[in-house]
Amino acid sequence: MDSDKWTIDKLDSQNYQTWKFQMKHILLVKVLYDIVDGAAKAPEGSADQALKFDFKSRYRKAFSVIALSVSTELLYLITDTEAPDVAWKRLQNHFERENDNGCVCNEFTFITHHSNTFSLHSSSPRLIDSGASCHMTPNRESFNSYKKLEQIEMVSLNGGRTVEAVGVGVVKVMLKLNCRVQCAAAFYNVLHVPQLASNLFSVQAATQKGYIVQFGHTRCWINNASGRVRAMGSLANKLFSLDCVQTETQYANTASAEIWHQRLVHVNNSTLKN
Structure with missing residues (x-):
């Protein structure tokens, strides 16, 4: 042949x-x-x-x-x-990359503070948002470490509405790179915004840490500076969400008007100061 x-x-x-x-x-x-x-x-x-x-x-x-x-x-x-x-x-x-045990693994973190040890928490879908200035979640239970803000921050949503950010901390999730490879991700300086309809993954926060976010027709890739994939996203209901492994029951996600109104989110930069 x-x-x-x-x-x-x-x-x-x-x-x-x-x-x-x-x-x-x-x-x-x-x-x-x-x-x-x-x-x-x-x-x-x-x-x-x-x-x-x-x-x-x-x-x-x-x-x-x-x-x-x-x-x-x-x-x-x-x-x-x-x-x-x-x-x-x-x-x-x-x-792929092999660790000391010969297992395929990957690491993906946004580090702005010293590392700590975390346990995994379940989470609702994490929308990949090009307008958000930082990562946000409405779920207090999602935080691995948490600090209540001394002064409430006002977050502006697309459409003119403002909501309150009441805390900030670290959230850890398990990302799915493909059907066989998973990796832990620690998101730092995540704002707790109880009135949000969904978690928001900030493209701006990622790129400020040197990551490269690329969008295709139905897929999204988040790479480090050397080109290694650290996270992936998929298009569903006209929104890109991070591919995550859920440890508990996942919330239903629909492309509601409320979510679309939260696609461009901005917050006072004082929240992000160490």
């Missing part, structure tokens, strides 16, 4: 382990995997020109094989490189 005609499903947000296994063997059949894993080195100095040409040709082909097997929604991860080993490693870092 002609190996050039072998095809596999393109890499998407759900099939990395299967894709990696199949792609490795396609690269082996095409005698290109040594380029990807770094075993093959570029000829240097006075090496034969034919050897240099052969390596350069295999180098380009290896990258093309990988790039053409990645779905459009994930191409942004490798479009700034033409190095097959870099692309392979970047995709690997995007989806």
Whole structure:
């Protein structure tokens, strides 16, 4: 069988382990995997020109094989490189990392204070809000640590309505990166706003800490500066929400007028001072 005609499903947000296994063997059949894993080195100095040409040709082909097997929604991860080993490693870092126990894990935190030890709490859906100046929740029980504000802060909602922020603290949730990978996330300086209709994840707060938030048609990715995914979101009822693992019963979520009115939220910056 002609190996050039072998095809596999393109890499998407759900099939990395299967894709990696199949792609490795396609690269082996095409005698290109040594380029990807770094075993093959570029000829240097006075090496034969034919050897240099052969390596350069295999180098380009290896990258093309990988790039053409990645779905459009994930191409942004490798479009700034033409190095097959870099692309392979970047995709690997995007989806997995092994800890000391050999378990796939990830870490995702917004740190503005010293770390503490937290227990997990359930939460209602966390809407990804590009207008909110900080993370917010209406649920007092969601906080792992909590401080009542000495002076109530007024939060302005889209449409002119104002509501009160009465506390601030840290909320920890379990994020779902795909069907197999989960990670703990600690959100700092979360405002307690009892009159909100839903939790709000602030894009502004994330980007201020160096994270990159990217939106697709139905998916959202939150990456750190090195391109590693720290959280993902999905579109439902015309709103993007963080993909979270619920530890208890999750509240129902509908795209109500009240939620839409809370899409652009602003708060006094004094709340965020350490």
